[in-house]
Amino acid sequence: MFRYEEPTWADQWFNYFTRAEKILKEAEARKGEKPLYKPSRSQYIFYHNSFNREASEEVGSDGIRRSTVGLSTNIAYNEHPPCTSPFATLEKKFLDDLRLELAHRGSYIILRAVVFPNRYVSVSTIAEDENGEVELVQIYNQDDRRSPECIVPEGQVFIVKEPYFKTTSSGGTSIRVDHVSDIIFLDGEDERIPEKWRPRLKLLARRSLDWKDDGNGFYKKKQYFEAAQCYTKGLEIAEPGSVSDIFLLLNRAQAYLELGYNEKALIDADKVLSYEPLNQKALYRSALACYKDGDYESAKSRLVKLLKKFPENKNAKERLLRTFQRLREQRTGKYEFLKMRNQVKEWGEKRGKLDCAEYVGPVRVGKAGGKGRGLFATRDVKFGELLLCSKAFKVCHKEAANARLEILFNLKARKGQAGTHSQLVQELIQELYHNPKKAKRFYDLHTGDYKRVRGETVDGLPIVDSHLVMRIMLRNAFECSRLSSVDDPLENLFREKTEVEKMIAEASPTGTAEGSGLWIMPSYINHSCWQNSTRSFLGDLLIVRAARDLSEGEEITINYMENESGVQKRQKAFLSEWGFECKCTMCEIETAEPQGVQDKRDELVEKALKFKVYLKQSTEKIESGVAPMIKLIKGIEATYTKPEFIHPRVQLLSPTHILQTFLVRTERPPDVFFLAKQSLNGLGFKIATKGGRVVIERYGHMCYPVVNLFVHVVTAGAMMGDLLTAVLWRNITIKIYEVVVGEKESFFDAFGRALLQAGVPVD
Numbered sequence: 001m002f003r004y005e006e007p008t009w010a011d012q013w014f015n016y017f018t019r020a021e022k023i024l025k026e027a028e029a030r031k032g033e034k035p036l037y038k039p040s041r042s043q044y045i046f047y048h049n050s051f052n053r054e055a056s057e058e059v060g061s062d063g064i065r066r067s068t069v070g071l072s073t074n075i076a077y078n079e080h081p082p083c084t085s086p087f088a089t090l091e092k093k094f095l096d097d098l099r100l101e102l103a104h105r106g107s108y109i110i111l112r113a114v115v116f117p118n119r120y121v122s123v124s125t126i127a128e129d130e131n132g133e134v135e136l137v138q139i140y141n142q143d144d145r146r147s148p149e150c151i152v153p154e155g156q157v158f159i160v161k162e163p164y165f166k167t168t169s170s171g172g173t174s175i176r177v178d179h180v181s182d183i184i185f186l187d188g189e190d191e192r193i194p195e196k197w198r199p200r201l202k203l204l205a206r207r208s209l210d211w212k213d214d215g216n217g218f219y220k221k222k223q224y225f226e227a228a229q230c231y232t233k234g235l236e237i238a239e240p241g242s243v244s245d246i247f248l249l250l251n252r253a254q255a256y257l258e259l260g261y262n263e264k265a266l267i268d269a270d271k272v273l274s275y276e277p278l279n280q281k282a283l284y285r286s287a288l289a290c291y292k293d294g295d296y297e298s299a300k301s302r303l304v305k306l307l308k309k310f311p312e313n314k315n316a317k318e319r320l321l322r323t324f325q326r327l328r329e330q331r332t333g334k335y336e337f338l339k340m341r342n343q344v345k346e347w348g349e350k351r352g353k354l355d356c357a358e359y360v361g362p363v364r365v366g367k368a369g370g371k372g373r374g375l376f377a378t379r380d381v382k383f384g385e386l387l388l389c390s391k392a393f394k395v396c397h398k399e400a401a402n403a404r405l406e407i408l409f410n411l412k413a414r415k416g417q418a419g420t421h422s423q424l425v426q427e428l429i430q431e432l433y434h435n436p437k438k439a440k441r442f443y444d445l446h447t448g449d450y451k452r453v454r455g456e457t458v459d460g461l462p463i464v465d466s467h468l469v470m471r472i473m474l475r476n477a478f479e480c481s482r483l484s485s486v487d488d489p490l491e492n493l494f495r496e497k498t499e500v501e502k503m504i505a506e507a508s509p510t511g512t513a514e515g516s517g518l519w520i521m522p523s524y525i526n527h528s529c530w531q532n533s534t535r536s537f538l539g540d541l542l543i544v545r546a547a548r549d550l551s552e553g554e555e556i557t558i559n560y561m562e563n564e565s566g567v568q569k570r571q572k573a574f575l576s577e578w579g580f581e582c583k584c585t586m587c588e589i590e591t592a593e594p595q596g597v598q599d600k601r602d603e604l605v606e607k608a609l610k611f612k613v614y615l616k617q618s619t620e621k622i623e624s625g626v627a628p629m630i631k632l633i634k635g636i637e638a639t640y641t642k643p644e645f646i647h648p649r650v651q652l653l654s655p656t657h658i659l660q661t662f663l664v665r666t667e668r669p670p671d672v673f674f675l676a677k678q679s680l681n682g683l684g685f686k687i688a689t690k691g692g693r694v695v696i697e698r699y700g701h702m703c704y705p706v707v708n709l710f711v712h713v714v715t716a717g718a719m720m721g722d723l724l725t726a727v728l729w730r731n732i733t734i735k736i737y738e739v740v741v742g743e744k745e746s747f748f749d750a751f752g753r754a755l756l757q758a759g760v761p762v763d
């Protein structure tokens, strides 16, 4: 009998993208043609306005409207580079001149918004040209902190350089503006505004101080962008070096600091200092700009200068103390981790940033043969040593209220990625546009085969190629959480997924939607399935520690994909996500395994994982699961033929964890103890007790579950009455925890109770 089933989100997505793909393929065939059909002006406006704002958006506590219709999609399709020609060299075109699927090189178009804008992924409006023709305009990658009506209010006149005219995924047409440097918003007095669109009443002559007052009004309302725009207008007419010029520069510097445009704030404050070298506010704001940019030496010298002249300035004194602390962190890599961790916990729904410096330990970037560049140890390094404590170039945590979980869909690559990646690209673009000096470090990262445009600025503004930013992001960004922690893996196995998580699991190849961020130095680290360093997250910091002893000159590696899949799945992901084939020993061994071995292993693992359902049942049921689980684990173990120290038994991790939990629940400490030690051995560890200490004689495969294995040895040891073993292993367990989680200060928060219950001293 036919049974109707509701289409799943996966079906809907699949249908949506298949349709979009078809429309766009057909559109490509009509490249260079005029659209066959265009709606009338009133239809355009009707469609636009009927996008139901009330139902699909809500205003967050920060005043920003966001979509409430689940996950929105950002479809990347055609990669056209940004315009690099100055405006003066471009030729004017009208809407009627535009042809499909083309970026109209050498041309510009001038338009006026005729509706109240919408925001979905882009800010979209309907705009007219001087002939009264209208078109949909989709403006991407604008600052998310500004409402669409601030970006392109009704009546706003703007220029789009080299407009890209395209078919939309729903079959209509639009001008899509991807690159922030391709759009110029014109203000009321700009001479490029056609006469017919000029305000009827010319603005009365305004004094620069009127602009300052307007700016201050916006500043008070926390509309920093608008405030800065007013100060800029005032600066255009103020006499350089005059009192009003200095006021305006100081105020604009402050607005820029609020916006995070630190380079611009420094330029303004330094301009004031060129007139008045000891201006107190300018010195302080310049120091703050340097501090926020991580240039603590410059911040220090500016603050010292300020305090010499104004020794009572409390803010400067306090900032100088903080600067000294940052310099210490930068030099020594010593941080107050517990305090920082607690701060991160308090962020709640807020977006946070830790006030701390970046530490670059004994590492350098160098050539890594066929892998491009890599990160190398500059001296011998001990297990657990801090290699990097890197500050995010930009990070979007999914825990923050402003997080936008979207599917970034690349139709060309036929790949969707769920998470904050789409938001990250947009924020990176804004960061690069407003802090161009900082951008150099970003552009130096690995881009794959993307062809860059020439030139860094046009018409005095930075050129930001959104497609390049996207490429760099996809190859270098890390999926991340706010805090690394050692969760009970079973919790994840059992936790019911939320609706959104289910949608994501169906729509995204990775199956999860995570926060994401970009860290410059860690981006140089290449992958190995058996990595020699670990990476962990603490707020906006990414911590890298040595996962074993390293020798001078040795390449540092991390595991790009911390999961337990076999070689075929791993290689597929490496190729599609990062464009490389892994040639580490683990991959080579598994690739050389006889046909069927991997399948057998996968099959047994799958069978073993099914036993997790026993854990929801009675002790008797669990009891009955022990023997078959042992048999399955032995079976999996038998599929490995090479010794564990060259081929760690990674696929045994989850089955072992289930058996381990069976043994804990049925109260068999000796078996728990034995299994944990055996598993560590299976991961390649060789651990011995020497001179009253537990020492690791050979380092195994380091990953999150390893901490649990160590903890099991400690607790089971204590329960068996062997307190000495428990205490000795406790100390090495703390070290292991530090390597995996990034810091050891929170160890007892995580495991103190389990240890106490087992009778292990926790002092």
Ligand SMILES: C[S@@+](CC[C@H](N)C(=O)[O-])C[C@H]1O[C@@H](n2cnc3c(N)ncnc32)[C@H](O)[C@@H]1O
Binding pocket: 370, 371, 372, 373, 374, 445, 446, 475, 476, 523, 524, 525, 526, 527, 528, 578, 579, 580, 581, 582, 583
């Ligand atoms: C995050 S970057 C790492 C730094 C990069 N090698 C560079 O030159 O800037 C990721 C890229 O490095 C290369 N890569 C990383 N690990 C690799 C490996 N094990 N084998 C080959 N290429 C690798 C790939 O091109 C990948 O897309």
